[in-house]
Amino acid sequence: MEINGKRIVITGATSGIGLEVLKLLLKYDVHILAVGRNMENLPQNDKVFPLRCDVASKEGVESVFAEAQEKLGGVDLFWANAGYGCYQKFGEPDWQKMESIFYTNVFSPFYSLEKLLTLYPDQNIRFMVTDSIAGQMEVPGYALYVATKFAINGGMKSIQYEVPRKVKLSIIYPVATRTRFFERAGTTIDRSGPIQSSEACARVILRGIKKDRKKIYPYRLWPFAYFILMLFPFVKRIILKILNKELQHMWGK
Ligand SMILES: NC(=O)c1ccc[n+]([C@@H]2O[C@H](COP(=O)([O-])OP(=O)(O)OC[C@H]3O[C@@H](n4cnc5c(N)ncnc54)[C@H](OP(=O)(O)O)[C@@H]3O)[C@@H](O)[C@H]2O)c1
Numbered sequence: 001m002e003i004n005g006k007r008i009v010i011t012g013a014t015s016g017i018g019l020e021v022l023k024l025l026l027k028y029d030v031h032i033l034a035v036g037r038n039m040e041n042l043p044q045n046d047k048v049f050p051l052r053c054d055v056a057s058k059e060g061v062e063s064v065f066a067e068a069q070e071k072l073g074g075v076d077l078f079w080a081n082a083g084y085g086c087y088q089k090f091g092e093p094d095w096q097k098m099e100s101i102f103y104t105n106v107f108s109p110f111y112s113l114e115k116l117l118t119l120y121p122d123q124n125i126r127f128m129v130t131d132s133i134a135g136q137m138e139v140p141g142y143a144l145y146v147a148t149k150f151a152i153n154g155g156m157k158s159i160q161y162e163v164p165r166k167v168k169l170s171i172i173y174p175v176a177t178r179t180r181f182f183e184r185a186g187t188t189i190d191r192s193g194p195i196q197s198s199e200a201c202a203r204v205i206l207r208g209i210k211k212d213r214k215k216i217y218p219y220r221l222w223p224f225a226y227f228i229l230m231l232f233p234f235v236k237r238i239i240l241k242i243l244n245k246e247l248q249h250m251w252g253k
Helices: 016-025 058-072 095-119 143-162 181-185 198-210 222-231 233-250
Strands: 007-011 031-036 048-052 077-080 125-130 167-172 176-178 195-197
Touching: 007 016, 007 058, 016 031, 016 198, 031 058, 048 058, 058 095, 077 095, 095 125, 095 143, 143 167, 167 198, 176 198, 195 198, 222 233
Parallel strands: 007 031, 007 077, 031 048, 077 125, 125 167, 176 195
Antiparallel strands: none
């Protein structure tokens, strides 16, 4: 995709991966609606239109589209990137927590895509969503988060077959990335797998946008590692059992 001249919406643009990609995009002739709740890290720039908004509701998503129409005159690229993790011992009933993570990580991206398709039916548009390698592989300690990212993976991959040719849909699968994600999830960075900087992750995402990739793997070795794990499921089971043993030890079982 030619980036110059594009009207771009990024949810979760105020921190981490979204913010790093936004900074790279500023080298182009673009207009960006930058959506988040804590705006203090957003660069002051004529190309950036900040929108403080909680996207975990129908009204929130609708206000993003209304603002995009008003400030940008439409949307060429919508990136549903806002999301968060949840690290917890499973088994402490908390409906509110479950509802909240599904609203942000799952309902919001799906509803955004539906809105995009209905508001701009005749336009060439691109929709990107940030999934995770946790949308492809189980991770003890992150059950709820993994459930949301598996939902994105399965749902968006199904939609990829349905959408008309002029709609390009990309799914991004980051590995553990140094952002505020882990702190917000209630833990420290997960050292059991590969770790990447948000800058490195952003560079690959930008390349993926330019090359119209349907799947974007910021950590290039992940597809190979995933292939091996699928080919030899017992290896995956051993790794997950070791991880779980460490967790149970830490949680004092
Ligand atoms: N870091 C990782 O290891 C990793 C790995 C795989 C996938 N991911 C995914 O990558 C995406 C970005 O995460 P990150 O690592 O960049 O973490 P981050 O630094 O915590 O950034 C998360 C972004 O999402 C926004 N956000 C969260 N909930 C929101 C809501 N309800 N309404 C509006 N904005 C909301 C935050 O906005 P405010 O800060 O302004 O509230 C922030 O801009 C997430 O979808 C995450 O699941 C991260």
